[in-house]
Amino acid sequence: MHIGFLNPQGNFDSNNSHITKHPDFGGQLIYVKQLAIAIAQMGHKVDILTRQIIDPEWPEFAEVIDTYPGIDNVRIIRLPAGPKEFLPKELLWPHLVADWVPNILKFYQEQGGLPDGMTAHYGDGGLCGVLIQEETGIPFTFTAHSLGAQKMDKLEVTSENLTEIDEQFNFRYRILAERLSMNRSAINITSTRQERFEQYSHRVYSGAVDVNDDNRFTVIPPGADFSIFGAKARSENEEATQWFIQERLARDIAETRRDLPVIVASSRLELKKNILGLVQAFAMSPTLQERANLMLITGGLDNPLQEEASDGMTEEVLAPIRKVVEENDLWGKVSAFGLSNQSQESLAAAYRFLVKRRSVFALTAVYEPFGLAPLEAAVAGLPVVATKNGGPSESLQQGDEEYGVLVDPEDPADIARGLERLLCDAQEWEYFAQAGQQRVLKNYTWESTAENYLTLLEQISSSPEASPRAELLPIHPYFRNPESQTDVFLEELSDLYFGSNQKVLINVA
Template sequence: MHIGFLNPQGNFDRHDSYWTEHPDFGGQLIYVKNVAVEMAKHGHNVDIITRQIIDPEWSEFSEKFDHYPDTPNVRIIRLPAGPKEFLRKELLWSHLVRDWIPNILQFYQEEGNFPDVMTSHYGDGGISGVLIEAEVGIPFTFTAHSLGALKMDKLEVTPENIPEMDEHYHFGRRIVAERLSMNRSAVNITSTTDQERFKQYAHPAYRGAVDVKNDDRFAEIPPGVDPSLFDIESRSPNEEETYQLIQERLARDIEEERRDLPAIIAASRLAPKKNHLGLVQAFAESETLQEKANLVIFTQGEDNPLREPVSNHTAEKEVLIPIREVVNNNNLGGKISAFSLPDQPALAAAYRFFVQRHSVFALTSHHEPFGLGPIEAALAGLPLVVTQNSGLRESLREGDEVYGILIDPENPAAIAQGLEEVLSDPQRWERLHKACRQHVWNYYTWKTTAIDYLNLIEEIVASPNACRPDELLPIHPYFRDPRPENDVSLDELKELYFQSSLSSS
């Protein structure tokens, strides 16, 4: 088969540049790349279709075509959308309609070979799938990764601040795009059933777009991990270099007598929703944690963020300044380190380094749709203490067995207690170290994810209209002609977000 992946935001290149360094370069890029590569290993031709960027600060994304080493049947295809320079995802909507989608259609028309099916990712990929299907009839799947209404909830959008919020985030466009995507897709793919399908898609803002209880167009396909990279028995090309880097940074930041202690590991981008602050507060409030472990935060692109200004203004203002205050007020200097790791192989090597010291992985996000990072860490052998506000409630459970410790991320005392339970009990550490790694091997590899996708896609290609809903939402005028007079109005957004919420309460 010929399969297309629609993912305009972020970007892809053979070196996986900038992953986690910008909010648009997050877990969905890892997801798309790995599913595409695994599909190709099964003999299919796969195109990752993204936006071309011609910008000196993003030089890796200027060529029209790119590929991954040793995977010739995966093409990275970059097509223009609006101005040449990098744009954050919230500014892409009009350029998708005016430029990107017409360029995709023209590209395949000139090739004379359209994909059999598209998989669309995030709301902007989803609306692209909607419009391409409307033009040439190619069916598509929709994988949201995260939904706009949930972000509005977390940002505490109110009738008073919604104009300001919508001006920056364009929530109206995003929610309308998501509603159209989930309504018109052949299948909606979620990572979990309870957390994602029955809670996120059931948000009142999506009422009338999809029936989460009775619609057959849902499939649970969790993301996976690359064992050749993350398994405890694997080795990265830069394994020893990474070990040396870690020892240098520990020597820089950690008191000499503490450098061989276990570590509490955090590895996610510096974003407010990741709640690094809650983890640092938990560490500050627990004498037990400070006695038994150091706190180590992996970043990308920021090598000394606890002491030096960083390039990301939002991270500096909303994440790092509060953390520095907690560190200084609680005399945590010499007990905490934060430094950059250059790439995924180095991250995997770092996990293996700290497993040898009986360390633990912590994810204290306010909300996490799935939580791929902890699954990667678990395969490397790190026990998990992770947010209960996530798909991890399902992915770390099999029957009555829970393969990690779930904590309330809003409660530093609860975070500390969960970490103490593992770090203070060597037998529990050993049990979680072995059991969770085996659980990931059994259920969460990219090979399994790709096979599930392929089985689903074969059914769609054989019968593309089998599960079409009786009522298709009309395509909003903005996504047919993105002029200001056609934009999603504040009244429309308020009706979807507030009035629906009120009517359900």
């Protein structure tokens, strides 16, 4: 079978370059790469379709065709969409319609044949799946990863600030593209049942898809890469990573505290990751400060607690964290840095090193759609404290069985309680280290994820109209011709989000 992955945002290359450099990168790239490789290793041909970038700051993304070393049957195909330089995902919409989709069709025409089926990722990939299907009849699955409506909720969009917020995030296109994607896809793939019933049931998606229709949804959780994160795996830079961490601890942690366990968090510096809540929990607990240090692995910045970030949004995250550290005199107890080699292999080596100190992994995001990071930490041997909001409530708990400690991310006292539970009781630490690891090894493998995707893709490519669906939504003229009038998009978004009976003033520039 020949499968195309539609993933215009972020980018892919053989070395996983810039994996944490920009919000458009990160976890969803790892998801697509690992899934593509797992499918290819089952003997199928896979193309990861993404955007070509010709920019001195992003030299890895210029070649049209790339491969992963030692992996057969996977191609990274980069095709132009708009200007040559890197563009954030919010600015890609007109270029996907005008350039990227036509370039995909032209590429396959020159190759002599189209894929048998497509799997589209995020709303922008989903929109492209809709347009390609309309042109060629090729069916597609839609994996949203996260939906725009929840982001609008978190940004506290109101009728007064809608126009201003939309200027930055272009929800006017994202929401309507997501509606089209979930409506026109052969099936919608979610990582958890909670994602299906909570995210897709948001009022802005009403009429696009019925969340209670089992023919339109399937849950396929992603996997952890045991060859990288496994407790017995080893990377080429295993020892170098250990030495690097020891050097950073020597730089940041008081000498008498350097052998203590650590509470480790690893994420991009974004408000939604709620690193501040973790720092506040540490600050308010004398017990935690007595028993452990706090370690923040933060991506590109080498010393984020001491140096200002050039990026305003990153600085917005760091400034309140520094304030908590300063006001609670946490200097000498907190270390923050980016790994010298920002790769999954380095992160896995860091986890294995921290297991020896009986450390704990923490993910305190306000909401985490799935939460692959805690599963990767768990399979390395770290017990996990994670947000109860989102995927971890399914992956780390089943009935009364606990595989990690779930906490309320908006309650620092509850975060502290969860951390104390593991750090103050050796038996609890041992139980959750073992239980979490076994849970992941048994239930969260990329092979299983690939098998489930393949079953669906083979099904829809042989019988593309097998699944009954709601009435098809029309494709707005803008999604056919980006030069058409777009004011109506903001009006439609307002009606969907606030309700058509509420009068909203739309200020269109």
